[in-house]
Structure formats: C-alpha cells, structure tokens
Amino acid sequence: MNQPLTSSEPLPTLPLQSDSLLPVIESPAGHSTTDVRRPIMDLTVQELTDWLKSIGQPGFRAKQIRRWLVEHRITSFDQMTDVPAALRKQLDEHFRFSPFEVVNHQIARDQTEKLLLRLHDGELVECVLMRDPDRRTVCISTQVGCAMGCVFCASGLLGVKRNLTPTEIIEQVLVLHRMMKDDERITNVVVMGIGEPLANYRSLMQSLTFLTDEEGFGLGARRITVSTVGLPDKIRELAQSGQQFNLAVSLHAPNDVLRSEIVPINKSIGIQEILDAADEYFTLTGRRISYEYVLMAGINDRPEHAEELAFILRGRNAHVNLIPMNGVNELVMTAPRDPDTQEFLQILQYEGITATVRKRKGADIDAACGQLRLNRETKRD
Ligand code: SAH
Numbered sequence: 001m002n003q004p005l006t007s008s009e010p011l012p013t014l015p016l017q018s019d020s021l022l023p024v025i026e027s028p029a030g031h032s033t034t035d036v037r038r039p040i041m042d043l044t045v046q047e048l049t050d051w052l053k054s055i056g057q058p059g060f061r062a063k064q065i066r067r068w069l070v071e072h073r074i075t076s077f078d079q080m081t082d083v084p085a086a087l088r089k090q091l092d093e094h095f096r097f098s099p100f101e102v103v104n105h106q107i108a109r110d111q112t113e114k115l116l117l118r119l120h121d122g123e124l125v126e127c128v129l130m131r132d133p134d135r136r137t138v139c140i141s142t143q144v145g146c147a148m149g150c151v152f153c154a155s156g157l158l159g160v161k162r163n164l165t166p167t168e169i170i171e172q173v174l175v176l177h178r179m180m181k182d183d184e185r186i187t188n189v190v191v192m193g194i195g196e197p198l199a200n201y202r203s204l205m206q207s208l209t210f211l212t213d214e215e216g217f218g219l220g221a222r223r224i225t226v227s228t229v230g231l232p233d234k235i236r237e238l239a240q241s242g243q244q245f246n247l248a249v250s251l252h253a254p255n256d257v258l259r260s261e262i263v264p265i266n267k268s269i270g271i272q273e274i275l276d277a278a279d280e281y282f283t284l285t286g287r288r289i290s291y292e293y294v295l296m297a298g299i300n301d302r303p304e305h306a307e308e309l310a311f312i313l314r315g316r317n318a319h320v321n322l323i324p325m326n327g328v329n330e331l332v333m334t335a336p337r338d339p340d341t342q343e344f345l346q347i348l349q350y351e352g353i354t355a356t357v358r359k360r361k362g363a364d365i366d367a368a369c370g371q372l373r374l375n376r377e378t379k380r381d
Contacts, residue, residue, distance in 0.1 A: 035120060039099035040091070041069060041167045041174070045215070051094075057087055065091070070217060073178045098175065099168050100125075104376075112362030115175065116373060119144070119168060123161055124373045125194055127172035129180070130361045136180065137188040140172040142204055143195025145373075148229045149264045150252070152294055154328045154374045155194040164195070166206035173217065189219060192227040192248070194373065198234035205241065212243065221245050227292065229265055232277035239284040247281050248290040248321070249274060253300050254308035262300065271312065282317055289316070294323045295336040295344065306344045310351030320348055320355035330374070 043051065048062040061083065068080045075098075077083075077091045103124070104116035113129040128139040143163050146156035172193075177186055189211060191197045197204045208224060210216040225246040228235065238245065251271070253259035259266040278289045291313065295301040313320065322345055324335045336344075341357055348355040 035096060037094060037096045039167050039171070040065075040095035040097060041099070041171055042165070043095075055090060061087065070174065073180070073182070075178060096120075099165070099171050100175075102175065106362075106365040108362035108365045110361060110363070112365065113176070113179070114362060114365055115172075116376065117172070117175070119164075124376055125164065125168070125172070126373055127176060127193055128362065129176045129186075135187040136184055137190055138173050138176050138186050139190045139193050140169060141193030141195050142169055142191060142197040142200045146195050147199065147265075148196050150229065150250070151262055151264075152252075152296055152325050152328065152331060152333050154330070157328075157330060157374055158377055160195070160199075163200040163203055166203045166210070169203060169207040170210050170217075173211065186217075186219070188223045188225070190225045190227065190248075192225070196229055196231070197226050198228045198231045198238070201234055201237065208243070208245065222287070225290070229263060230269060230274035230277075232269065232273045235274075235277040235281055239281040244285050244287055246287050246290065247278065247285075248292050249278055250292045250294075251309075252292070252294050254305050254312055258300060258305075262296075275312065275316070278318075279316065288319055290319050290321050292321045292323060294325050295341055296325045296333040297336045297340070299333060301336040301340050301344055303343060303347055306347035307351070310348050310353050313353050314351070318353070320353055322348075322355060322357045324357070324360070326360075328374075330378075 040048075045062050045066055048065065049059040052061050053059055065080065065083060068074060068083070072079075074080065077088045077095075077097055080088055080091075083091075100117040100119050102115050103118045104114075106114045108114075111131045115127050117125050117127065119125065123144040125141040125144060127141060130137045130139065141164065144161035145158050146153070147160040149156045173186060173189060180186070191204065204226070208221075208226075211219050211224060212221050221243040222245075225248050226238065227248040227250060230249050230251070235247065235249075238247065250263070251259070251274075252262050254271075256266060256270055259271060281287070282289055293300070293309070309320070322341060324341055325333060327335060345355055345357055
C-alpha cells in the first residue's frame with residue numbers, strides 16, 4: 001500500500017451530506033448534569049417491587065410501571081395514567097425516566113432516523129432507526145468511542161472513553177421504539193453502532209437478555225445481530241450462550257498484512273484465529289456468519305483482494321456483506337468506484353461465495369458510524 005491511511009494535514013473537506021437533513025431537535029452540547037437520580041430501567045422488577053413496598057405501595061405496581069416503560073410510547077412518568085398521581089410524583093423525585101437526553105435528531109429522506117444522545121456524564125452516543133418495507137431495524141452503540149482504531153471509522157478516532165451500562169444500551173432501543181408511529185414496531189436490532197460490543201461483554205449480554213426475554217422486550221434472538229471486530233475468546237463465549245444471535249465479523253481485508261493496517265487490533269489476533277472462532281460459532285448455533293467488508297478505493301477493493309477473500313472463505317457457511325465506505329471528513333480514504341464494487345461482488349459470486357452490497361441508508365444525514373458524535377466532539381473545546 002503506498003497511500004497513508006491517516007493524515008495530520010488538513011484534509012480536503014468532503015461535501016457535507018447534511019444539506020437536506022432535518023434537525024428536529026438541536027440543543028447545545030453540554031457536560032455532566034447534576035441529576036443524581038437513578039435511571040428507572042436500572043432497577044429489576046424485583047428491585048422496583050422492593051422500593052414500592054418500602055414506600056408503602058403495593059408490589060404489583062412494579063410490573064405495571066415496567067409495562068409503561070417498555071411497551072408504551074410515553075416520555076414521562078406523568079403519562080402513566082393508571083398509576084396514582086402521588087406515586088408518579090414520587091417516581092419522578094427518585095428516578096430519571098431515561099438515562100440520557102436526545103440532543104440531536106435527524107430524519108433522512110428515506111425515513112432513517114438518527115439520534116445523538118447525551119449521557120448523564122456529558123458523553124455522547126448514537127443510535128439509528130432504519131425503515132424497510134417489512135422491517136424496522138435499530139442500530140445501537142455499546143461504548144462511548146472505541147478502542148479498536150479501525151482506520152476508516154469515525155467512532156474510534158477519539159479512542160474509547162467508557163463502556164455503556166446495560167440500561168444505556170437497552171434504552172437506545174426503547175427511545176426509538178417510543179418515537180415510532182403507533183402501528184410500527186421494532187423487528188430487528190443490530191449491535192453495529194459506536195464501540196466494540198464484545199469488549200463490553202457483560203453489559204452486552206445483560207442487554208441482550210432483556211431484549212430477548214418475554215418479560216423484557218420479547219425479540220427473537222435470530223432478529224439480533226452482534227457485529228464484532230473479531231475477538232475470538234468472546235465469540236466462543238457468545239456461542240456458548242445458547243442463544244441464536246446472528247454474528248457479523250468485520251473482516252475488511254483478506255490477509256493479515258493488509259488487515260493489520262486497516263484494523264490495528266488484528267496484529268495481536270490474526271485472521272485464522274477469528275475464522276476458527278467463527279466456525280465454532282456456526283457449529284454451535286447453526287447461524288450463518290456474515291463477514292463485513294468495508295470497501296475503500298485503492299486500498300482493499302482490487303480484484304486480487306476479492307480472489308483472496310474468496311479463497312479464505314471457501315467451504316465456509318458465510319455471507320459477505322460489501323459496504324462501500326461512507327466518507328468521514330477527517331479521513332483520506334474514500335468510497336470505492338461503483339464499477340469496482342460490482343467487479344468485487346462478481347468475483348466473489350463467481351467463486352461461489354454468497355455476497356451482497358449493503359444498501360445505503362440515511363445517505364443524506366451523518367450516517368457514517370460515529371460521525372455525528374465526532375462532529376460534535378471536535379466542535380467542542
Ligand atoms: N466494533 C464492531 C461494531 C461497530 S462497527 C465491529 O467492528 O463490527 C460496525 C460496522 O460499521 C463495521 O463493520 C463497518 O461495516 C461499519 N462502518 C464503520 N465506519 C464505516 C464507514 N466509514 N463506512 C462504512 N461503514 C462503516
């Protein structure tokens with residue numbers, strides 16, 4: 001590779017894709033709040049029952065309150081109409097309705113919605129709702145920033161600040177659910193937002209348990225996809241969970257020399273280890289593995305890369321998701337040319353590898369992973 005992947009030079013700014021965005025909400029970036037109330041979703045139903053009893057309220061109200069929080073499309077305790085007004089007031093005194101505040105809300109022409117959320121300590125994360133005729137997919141974040149350092153990704157440019165709590169992960173699904181129209185419901189969740197989900201494994205698993213639990217959000221495990229840079233031990237642990245989550249592995253290169261340049265963490269892992277762990281995942285769960293491959297012009301989009309990728313995936317039950325890179329203002333890498341993407345796809349298919357090119361959603365808003373947060377963080381001093 002003769003092209004540097006990152007640059008400290010001021011870069012030619014890509015045309016901002018936000019000319020037609022509709023900022024429904026825009027409030028100034030702030031820092032930590034002084035609100036010390038616990039987010040109510042931090043409490044299990046049992047803990048909520050105990051708290052209610054401690055203030056002389058019947059325990060059955062816990063499930064009633066929980067239903068309001070999980071199923072209904074309300075935005076404050078005050079809207080819990082079958083909860084006595086005095087109790088609604090007490091709830092508001094002791095708990096926060098949501099662990100975060102929506103500071104920016106964009107709606108794209110294709111009805112993709114993207115939220116920038118401010119957490120109680122001032123940190124920012126993003127989540128996205130994508131609409132297809134027959135599905136509503138939510139993309140959620142698991143960390144503030146990311147430590148993996150993938151060179152094409154806006155999320156990791158500022159490193160990782162901290163893990164999200166289970167409530168902060170779950171609530172991204174709930175906040176988008178509450179914003180949807182009455183006749184819409186979330187059908188799929190992809191853990192593909194900011195952060196490396198398997199590096200925040202405990203919180204991830206608690207969140208997924210809530211999302212799949214009948215008493216929680218009640219979504220089938222097969223409707224949930226966990227996207228990872230490829231941490232073999234954690235892939236194996238996820239395989240042991242006994243749940244049929246979909247696994248997407250972000251490969252981005254067909255050999256270790258190139259992958260270590262694009263995905264720095266690869267230096268200490270290596271593609272073979274990841275493929276072995278993914279094979280085990282398939283054996284244990286029966287779920288076909290998706291390999292994600294962000295195509296960058298002149299870097300990993302050449303015909304020989306496609307041939308090599310087909311070679312390493314041959315015989316595996318795999319699907320390749322080709323993703324033309326979204327431009328990130330701070331980076332020199334660019335999207336591949338359309339004919340190159342098509343040729344790459346055709347080579348894979350000719351070699352017998354199932355592959356598709358990912359449809360772009362929310363093209364007219366800051367859709368690249370972590371771009372919204374990055375824009376905000378780089379404006380703040
Ligand atoms: N850390 C996890 C999940 C977050 S990144 C992982 O590596 O899979 C999830 C996906 O975001 C990546 O596979 C990549 O497909 C996508 N992504 C990130 N930055 C992108 C960009 N600039 N253009 C296109 N896709 C990007």
